[in-house]
Each structure stands twice: as C-alpha cells, then as structure tokens.
Amino acid sequence: GAVVSQHPSWVICKSGTSVKIECRSLDFQATTMFWYRQFPKQSLMLMATSNEGSKATYEQGVEKDKFLINHASLTLSTLTVTSAHPEDSSFYICSARGGIPHSGANVLTFGAGSRLTVL
Amino acid sequence: TQLLEQSPQFLSIQEGENLTVYCNSSSVFSSLQWYRQEPGEGPVLLVTVVTGGEVKKLKRLTFQFGDARKDSSLHITAAQPGDTGLYLCAGAVVGYGNKLVFGAGTILRVKS
Numbered sequence: 001g002a003v004v005s006q007h008p009s010w011v012i013c014k015s016g017t018s019v020k021i022e023c024r025s026l027d028f029q030a031t032t033m034f035w036y037r038q039f040p041k042q043s044l045m046l047m048a049t050s051n052e053g054s055k056a057t058y059e060q061g062v063e064k065d066k067f068l069i070n071h072a073s074l075t076l077s078t079l080t081v082t083s084a085h086p087e088d089s090s091f092y093i094c095s096a097r098g099g100i101p102h103s104g105a106n107v108l109t110f111g112a113g114s115r116l117t118v119l
Numbered sequence: 120t121q122l123l124e125q126s127p128q129f130l131s132i133q134e135g136e137n138l139t140v141y142c143n144s145s146s147v148f149s150s151l152q153w154y155r156q157e158p159g160e161g162p163v164l165l166v167t168v169v170t171g172g173e174v175k176k177l178k179r180l181t182f183q184f185g186d187a188r189k190d191s192s193l194h195i196t197a198a199q200p201g202d203t204g205l206y207l208c209a210g211a212v213v214g215y216g217n218k219l220v221f222g223a224g225t226i227l228r229v230k231s
C-alpha cells in the first residue's frame with residue numbers, strides 16, 4: 001500500500017539551531033503534501049500546504065520564515081524549523097494526498113511523525 | 120469555533136462495552152474520513168464515506184454518514200484493549216477547496 005516516510009522520527013536540538021524534517025512518498029507521486037503540528041492528546045493542526053514546484057501555502061498564524069517548506073520533487077517535501085526554541089517542541093506530521101487507489105482525492109496518507117525536542 | 124465538532128473528547132470503558140463517537144458540523148462535506156492514531160505514530164485511515172446516509176462496516180466498527188452529509192458517527196461493538204487510541208474524523212468541506220478539516224479527536228481507552 002501507499003507509504004509516506006518521514007525522517008527523522010525524533011530529534012533533539014539546542015535552542016537557536018535549525019532542524020530539517022523530510023517527508024517522502026515512497027511509491028506514488030504527491031503534488032501536494034501537508035504539514036501538521038500536534039500537541040499531546042490533541043488533534044492535528046494544519047501548518048501549511050506544500051505544493052510541488054511552487055511556494056507553500058501557510059495557515060493563519062504560522063510564521064513562514066520560521067517554518068520553511070520546500071517541495072522540490074513529486075516525492076519529497078521538507079520542513080525546516082529555523083532558529084528553534086523550546087516552544088517549537090512538538091510532534092510534526094506530514095501527509096500526502098493520494099496513494100490509496102479508488103479512495104478519492106481527499107484521502108491522505110500520513111507519515112509516522114517526527115518528535116522535535118528543543119533544549 | 121471548530122468547523123468539525125467531535126465528541127466525546129475522552130472515553131474510558133471496559134473491554135466488551137460498546138461506544139459511539141460523533142462528528143458534527145453545520146457545513147456540508149463532500150467526503151469524510153475516520154483515522155486512528157497510536158502514540159508516537161501518524162494517523163492511519165480507517166474508512167472514507169462519501170454518500171449521504173452511507174453505512175460502512177469494518178469488523179466491529181460501523182461508520183455512518185448523515186443524510187445531509189453534515190455529520191458522521193463511529194460505533195465500536197465489544198471494544199477491545201487493542202482499540203485504544205486517538206480517533207480523528209476529517210472532512211472535506213464543500214466550497215472549502217480540497218483542504219481537510221480535522222475534528223478535535225477522541226481519546227479512547229479500553230481497559231481489560
């Protein structure tokens with residue numbers, strides 16, 4: 001079945017450094033990928049929509065310069081948390097549209113998530 | 120205000136009991152999905168419903184889409200500890216582009 005691979009699964013970094021998270025669709029092409037942030041025991045909060053070959057669309061309140069998104073190919077989107085601070089610590093999840101045959105255009109395949117801890 | 124209201128937020132039941140989770144909205148959805156998520160992992164798709172009044176069954180799970188496509192429910196029969204997790208409904212709102220809107224989630228704990 002469709003697989004979205006997210007890497008790294010977890011990362012610990014020092015305050016002020018930048019961290020890059022990769023999201024890959026392994027066996028299908030994804031022109032659109034989504035990045036979410038999730039706090040413990042809460043739902044997913046959409047941060048931005050990543051569009052292959054064009055600029056990402058950010059949700060209201062999400063800082064574009066803080067969370068850099070690049071979608072350079074049909075199978076890879078990256079999220080870079082720049083100058084990370086402890087309040088950026090969270091579980092970040094990506095998803096890609098498609099990859100599940102006959103499921104409709106709105107069904108998403110999710111990555112396993114990346115837990116970021118900023119010290 | 121949440122576009123998609125999900126309830127209850129938390130449910131703790133004994134093994135063997137039945138339960139129902141609800142998702143409601145004033146908006147019409149072109150489709151609605153239910154996902155299950157375990158700690159430290161991404162959500163996994165359980166089902167997609169697209170037709171008003173549609174009922175889908177997945178073993179002990181029964182999913183229903185309201186006639187007006189504004190609400191949905193997930194019913195679990197004879198819950199088992201393995202059903203424990205976060206259940207999320209997500210809908211594609213008509214006229215809202217293809218962006219999925221997520222409910223707040225229901226944390227289900229099934230005790231043996």
